[in-house]
Amino acid sequence: MTTPTTPGYSASPDRAAPSRTSPDRAIADQLHSGDEHPDLLDLARHLDEGERRRLQALEDFAQRRIRPESIEPWNREQLPRQLLTELGRLGLGEISVDGSSALFQGLAHAALARADLSLSTLVGIHNELLVGLTDSLGSPQQRAAWLPGLRRLETLGAFCLTEPDHGSDIARGLATTASLQDGQWHLQGKKRWIGMGAVADLALVWARDTADDQIKGFLVPTDVPGYRAEGIRQKTGLRIMQNAEVDLDLRVPESALLAGATSFSAVHAALRDSRAWVGWQAVGAQQALFDIARSYAAERDQFGRPIGSFQLVQSALAQVAGNMGVSTAFMGEVTRLQAEDRLTMLRASLAKSTLTRLARESASLAREVLGGNGILSSHEIAKVAADIEAVHAYEGSYGINLLIAGREITGISAFG
Numbered sequence: 001m002t003t004p005t006t007p008g009y010s011a012s013p014d015r016a017a018p019s020r021t022s023p024d025r026a027i028a029d030q031l032h033s034g035d036e037h038p039d040l041l042d043l044a045r046h047l048d049e050g051e052r053r054r055l056q057a058l059e060d061f062a063q064r065r066i067r068p069e070s071i072e073p074w075n076r077e078q079l080p081r082q083l084l085t086e087l088g089r090l091g092l093g094e095i096s097v098d099g100s101s102a103l104f105q106g107l108a109h110a111a112l113a114r115a116d117l118s119l120s121t122l123v124g125i126h127n128e129l130l131v132g133l134t135d136s137l138g139s140p141q142q143r144a145a146w147l148p149g150l151r152r153l154e155t156l157g158a159f160c161l162t163e164p165d166h167g168s169d170i171a172r173g174l175a176t177t178a179s180l181q182d183g184q185w186h187l188q189g190k191k192r193w194i195g196m197g198a199v200a201d202l203a204l205v206w207a208r209d210t211a212d213d214q215i216k217g218f219l220v221p222t223d224v225p226g227y228r229a230e231g232i233r234q235k236t237g238l239r240i241m242q243n244a245e246v247d248l249d250l251r252v253p254e255s256a257l258l259a260g261a262t263s264f265s266a267v268h269a270a271l272r273d274s275r276a277w278v279g280w281q282a283v284g285a286q287q288a289l290f291d292i293a294r295s296y297a298a299e300r301d302q303f304g305r306p307i308g309s310f311q312l313v314q315s316a317l318a319q320v321a322g323n324m325g326v327s328t329a330f331m332g333e334v335t336r337l338q339a340e341d342r343l344t345m346l347r348a349s350l351a352k353s354t355l356t357r358l359a360r361e362s363a364s365l366a367r368e369v370l371g372g373n374g375i376l377s378s379h380e381i382a383k384v385a386a387d388i389e390a391v392h393a394y395e396g397s398y399g400i401n402l403l404i405a406g407r408e409i410t411g412i413s414a415f416g
């Protein structure tokens with residue numbers, strides 16, 4: 001079988017030519033310096049021509065702009081808004097609802113994650129949870145009011161589920177209340193870890209209806225009196241992503257109830273899909289690790305030779321490439337099942353837990369290639385590694401995703 005060429009896979013970051021003092025140019029010239037796309041399996045060949053071109057445009061932008069321009073904001077815990085505006089122009093605010101193929105969506109999320117995991121998280125939650133749920137469960141009025149701005153990435157949203165006292169046990173323990181009084185919902189409670197909580201225009205708040213004890217969703221403009229958010233500072237990962245503590249004591253009209261979300265089971269499919277999306281983040285993160293470590297191995301000389309010529313360094317690079325290949329293949333098939341509407345919670349939980357575990361292992365191997373520079377965010381790899389720690393912890397912690405998979409495998413819940 002011949003493999004069609006895929007022009008979409010030629011993107012590579014701008015890198016200064018290595019200043020080499022070693023006389024051993026021959027070895028250095030044999031080493032790849034990162035000119036090839038790290039998707040060793042070339043999944044993009046399954047896209048049609050139009051989507052390949054869109055992916056290429058996104059990869060070019062992500063490597064040329066997002067990758068370098070996210071480093072300083074990451075160090076300063078700031079949101080680079082101009083990059084969001086441009087991502088909106090590239091259509092990244094609506095890939096979950098604009099008819100894009102499931103594979104294009106996955107590869108687009110990986111391309112973003114390869115450049116910066118915080119912005120990838122923001123765009124992922126925006127598409128999977130804000131846009132996706134407003135589109136699928138919102139009333140015609142809610143869709144008309146919120147979707148146009150969300151789709152352009154001009155309206156930013158926050159998904160407010162986790163609470164200070166309830167993380168892993170949120171479905172059981174959620175304590176924020178919603179009471180319908182005189183035609184208005186009174187929402188009261190506290191939320192924690194809410195991405196974009198202090199920056200967003202719209203909050204999708206999950207609260208327990210005091211009348212029937214069901215968990216329901218509410219679309220809340222963040223400028224209503226009684227919505228108060230304070231940024232969580234000094235995170236060691238995803239530092240661009242603005243997480244917040246949110247204090248709620250507010251009233252919204254009866255029409256703010258997300259029409260189709262009258263019990264928590266309504267979001268089951270969205271939470272399952274968003275677990276699978278994290279698998280694509282793990283793919284992109286490992287592509288970044290591979291890019292950085294491979295370039296460094298070509299550029300850094302020790303003992304008069306590039307370190308990429310040493311067996312142990314090649315072993316580390318090969319292990320990262322292997323983990324990345326396994327992750328890519330897994331997500332390729334998960335996405336195919338998703339497109340056939342056959343994504344199960346077992347597959348999604350295994351994608352999230354297994355691939356973030358592999359990403360963590362890859363981060364450790366890739367950092368080692370950079371020696372001391374492996375702990376400097378200016379060499380990027382420390383930024384990627386720190387971000388992977390956060391990705392490992394959210395969308396259901398690593399352990400909880402294993403337990404969800406364990407429950408599906410054995411039929412017995414370990415949650416008690």
Ligand SMILES: Cc1cc2nc3c(=O)[nH]c(=O)nc-3n(C[C@H](O)[C@H](O)[C@H](O)COP(=O)(O)OP(=O)(O)OC[C@H]3O[C@@H](n4cnc5c(N)ncnc54)[C@H](O)[C@@H]3O)c2cc1C
Pocket residue numbers: 125158159160161162166167168169192193194195196238243390393394395396397398399400403414415
């Ligand atoms: C960077 C980041 C962004 C996030 N963004 C959002 C967001 O936008 N919106 C939102 O709603 N939430 C968000 N979260 C919250 C995230 O979903 C929670 O952090 C996650 O669900 C874990 O909850 P927790 O931190 O309270 O940990 P806990 O639930 O307290 O768990 C602590 C540890 O105990 C383990 N554990 C808990 N229960 C069990 C058990 N029964 N058996 C074995 N082990 C167990 C867990 O695996 C974990 O290792 C975000 C979190 C982070 C870190």
